[in-house]
Amino acid sequence: MRREIPMILTGFVGFVYIIQFFVPHAPFDIMEGLLTDWMLIIFAFAIWLGALNLLKVSLDKIYRKGKDWQYSIVTVFGFLLIAIPGFFFSGGRRFQDPGTAFDYIYQNVYTPLSATMFAMLAFFVASASYRAFRARTKEATMLLLAAFVVMLGRVPVGDMITQWLPEGYRLSQVADWIMNYPNMAGQRAIMIGIGLGIVSTSLRLILGIERSHLGGEE
Amino acid sequence: MFEKLLSIDRRIIFIFVAVALILPLFLNISQYIAISPEVSKIYDGLEELKPGSKVLFAFDYDPPSAPELQPMAEAVLKYCFKNKLKVYIIGLWPQGPMQANLAIEVIRDDPQFADTPPVYDQNYVNLGFMSGNELVIQGMGSSFQSTFPRDYQGTPTADLEMMNGVNNFSNIDYIFNLSAGYPGTVEWVLFAVDRFHATLGAGNTAVQAPQIYPYFHAGQLQGLAGGLKGAAELEKLVGFYGKGTKFMLSQSFAHLTVIFFIIIGNIAYFATRGKKKQ
Amino acid sequence: METGFTLSNTIAAILTIGIISFLWKDNPLYKLCESLFVGVSAGYWFVSLYYQNLLPKLFDTLGLTQLFTSADIEPGAIQILINEGRVDNSFLYLIAGILGALMLTRLIPNLGWISRWPLAFIVGTTSGLYFTTYFQSNAMAQLRSTILPLDSIGNVVIVIGTVCGLVYFYFSKEHKGVMGGAARVGVWFLMITFGASFGYTVMSRMSLLIGRFDFIFSTWLGLTG
Numbered sequence: 001m002r003r004e005i006p007m008i009l010t011g012f013v014g015f016v017y018i019i020q021f022f023v024p025h026a027p028f029d030i031m032e033g034l035l036t037d038w039m040l041i042i043f044a045f046a047i048w049l050g051a052l053n054l055l056k057v058s059l060d061k062i063y064r065k066g067k068d069w070q071y072s073i074v075t076v077f078g079f080l081l082i083a084i085p086g087f088f089f090s091g092g093r094r095f096q097d098p099g100t101a102f103d104y105i106y107q108n109v110y111t112p113l114s115a116t117m118f119a120m121l122a123f124f125v126a127s128a129s130y131r132a133f134r135a136r137t138k139e140a141t142m143l144l145l146a147a148f149v150v151m152l153g154r155v156p157v158g159d160m161i162t163q164w165l166p167e168g169y170r171l172s173q174v175a176d177w178i179m180n181y182p183n184m185a186g187q188r189a190i191m192i193g194i195g196l197g198i199v200s201t202s203l204r205l206i207l208g209i210e211r212s213h214l215g216g217e218e
Numbered sequence: 219m220f221e222k223l224l225s226i227d228r229r230i231i232f233i234f235v236a237v238a239l240i241l242p243l244f245l246n247i248s249q250y251i252a253i254s255p256e257v258s259k260i261y262d263g264l265e266e267l268k269p270g271s272k273v274l275f276a277f278d279y280d281p282p283s284a285p286e287l288q289p290m291a292e293a294v295l296k297y298c299f300k301n302k303l304k305v306y307i308i309g310l311w312p313q314g315p316m317q318a319n320l321a322i323e324v325i326r327d328d329p330q331f332a333d334t335p336p337v338y339d340q341n342y343v344n345l346g347f348m349s350g351n352e353l354v355i356q357g358m359g360s361s362f363q364s365t366f367p368r369d370y371q372g373t374p375t376a377d378l379e380m381m382n383g384v385n386n387f388s389n390i391d392y393i394f395n396l397s398a399g400y401p402g403t404v405e406w407v408l409f410a411v412d413r414f415h416a417t418l419g420a421g422n423t424a425v426q427a428p429q430i431y432p433y434f435h436a437g438q439l440q441g442l443a444g445g446l447k448g449a450a451e452l453e454k455l456v457g458f459y460g461k462g463t464k465f466m467l468s469q470s471f472a473h474l475t476v477i478f479f480i481i482i483g484n485i486a487y488f489a490t491r492g493k494k495k496q
Numbered sequence: 497m498e499t500g501f502t503l504s505n506t507i508a509a510i511l512t513i514g515i516i517s518f519l520w521k522d523n524p525l526y527k528l529c530e531s532l533f534v535g536v537s538a539g540y541w542f543v544s545l546y547y548q549n550l551l552p553k554l555f556d557t558l559g560l561t562q563l564f565t566s567a568d569i570e571p572g573a574i575q576i577l578i579n580e581g582r583v584d585n586s587f588l589y590l591i592a593g594i595l596g597a598l599m600l601t602r603l604i605p606n607l608g609w610i611s612r613w614p615l616a617f618i619v620g621t622t623s624g625l626y627f628t629t630y631f632q633s634n635a636m637a638q639l640r641s642t643i644l645p646l647d648s649i650g651n652v653v654i655v656i657g658t659v660c661g662l663v664y665f666y667f668s669k670e671h672k673g674v675m676g677g678a679a680r681v682g683v684w685f686l687m688i689t690f691g692a693s694f695g696y697t698v699m700s701r702m703s704l705l706i707g708r709f710d711f712i713f714s715t716w717l718g719l720t721g
Binding site: 239313 | 519520540541544545547548549552553556557570621625629630632633634637638640641654689692693696697698699700701702703704705706707708709710713714719720
């Protein structure tokens with residue numbers, strides 16, 4: 001019961017979408033439209049689950065006084081910092097309008113924190129390149145050379161250095177060629193491989209051969 | 219000496235990177251921006267649109283990717299407003315429509331648009347964000363209004379004047395997707411282009427762009443701009459220069475710094491490897 | 497965006513510097529900013545999804561908003577039932593609401609298994625959609641575009657690169673002889689691909705950092721133009 005109903009549900013919904021692709025007429029198009037709309041709602045709940053779970057874990061940590069529990073207070077505070085203005089002081093459905101309290105927190109707290117968190121990767125990319133990017137083998141050297149050409153060719157300085165070369169051989173043009181031919185071919189091979197992998201995994205899921213998402217018997 | 223170089227404190231590298239990025243912000247050196255074929259294709263696609271044509275902007279990114287994608291958004295939006303194209307904004311990322319608002323605000327403050335600032339529901343509408351990733355695109359293929367019952371301000375979509383006669387991709391002339399990952403350009407190609415035959419151009423973060431080239435070559439994607447360089451190229455093509463062009467000098471210095479460190483690292487590695495063998 | 501040494505810019509700058517301080521070493525200011533980021537992100541999604549998804553698509557459609565507030569909204573399923581005595585199709589959205597609510601049972605230890613039902617729905621939908629779409633767009637369309645006349649160096653590179661790359665990923669036959677040679681060429685192409693991706697990754701990461709430095713030195717401190 002705990003596994004059978006979800007398995008039937010997966011198979012039924014999966015087949016509706018497959019049939020609708022080939023027969024985009026009633027009743028399949030209507031079913032597909034309805035199921036799609038339902039999915040958008042279920043997705044929202046799934047993300048709510050993530051947010052609520054974070055709150056639960058944080059509150060639990062504060063209650064148990066776990067390691068670094070003080071930071072969990074900050075996490076809960078952060079949640080409320082944007083949720084309270086968003087729900088009560090930002091004009092309801094117009095919460096995203098420029099100038100609302102929600103917008104203020106978005107611009108001055110969320111944006112700098114998230115942007116800087118990802119920007120930090122620049123430092124680590126540079127440091128890792130220095131320590132680990134070695135031309136040890138022929139393959140690694142090819143990788144390195146391709147990276148050099150692309151890095152130089154994708155900024156104006158590349159063309160400045162190779163201005164003396166004839167048209168078509170300057171770094172920006174060589175980088176264009178690498179991106180559009182060897183890179184494209186390699187990416188296409190990866191893409192076809194992944195595509196076929198997704199197709200076979202989807203089929204296994206729909207037919208109930210792959211059941212890992214249903215978990216064990218609890 | 220080389221051993222010392224190999225065990226250099228990473229914070230020294232951090233300082234070099236920071237200086238390489240900050241210093242050029244104070245310099246004012248104009249640089250030649252070469253246009254790549256995939257970016258010029260976007261411009262060609264936009265040029266084919268007649269005044270009144272409908273362009274759907276999908277803002278699928280958040281603030282971390284804004285330095286790369288915001289300049290693209292501003293450049294193409296300016297082009298659209300200048301050429302009297304009608305702009306429809308949506309986001310598969312919740313932050314996307316807010317980034318769109320920021321871009322529109324910048325355009326409103328731009329002296330070049332002082333006489334003709336973009337007006338809501340005349341020049342553009344923002345339908346907001348909807349969760350569901352590729353399913354949102356699939357839903358839009360059937361009905362925009364059912365997928366987005368209200369715009370980002372809470373107004374029923376059916377009440378918007380610009381939505382008259384716009385209900386699925388067949389009513390849209392061009393889609394411009396700004397993408398920082400999933401969901402993004404891949405999903406737009408898979409669903410909007412291959413299922414509903416829309417025309418799609420895309421601006422991608424540089425991390426994502428190399429993976430998108432096969433779609434461009436297969437004709438599934440009309441044009442592709444990758445990273446800050448793509449933004450600078452777009453700015454040059456549409457004639458509205460912004461941060462894409464401004465940041466190019468810092469970008470050049472940054473790349474040179476990384477290359478310098480890779481070369482030094484390799485020299486030190488091979489020099490010490492020889493010694494170890496002895 | 498306002499520029500200058502304003503309160504809002506100063507808050508943003510302190511948070512930016514707080515995160516960057518990790519470069520020196522892990523410290524309480526960084527941990528504080530990191531925890532704040534996690535909380536604010538979750539809160540952001542929570543509010544956004546309520547107003548942009550659940551409210552218009554579920555609560556308005558069912559008529560719950562109209563029931564509990566005085567908002568001027570078209571009648572929902574409940575209002576249609578009360579006023580016209582008719583069960584509207586929009587009542588079907590109740591199923592989505594129930595499935596969504598079942599998702600939240602994950603938070604209750606003994607009832608967590610019920611969340612597999614909506615999860616199965618998500619997996620089924622995604623599988624059904626991906627099965628046809630990926631086959632059409634990523635497999636067939638890409639294979640079709642690789643069938644090219646070998647009349648230019650570019651086309652030869654595309655055909656050889658794609659075929660050899662695929663051979664490298666084909667593990668059902670040992671990579672020996674012709675297969676081995678092709679797989680080796682495939683590796684070269686993949687190396688160039690990864691090199692190009694690395695170059696682009698550097699470009700991307702640096703751009704993001706330039707954006708933050710621009711905020712500090714231009715927007716906040718007003719030192720650059």
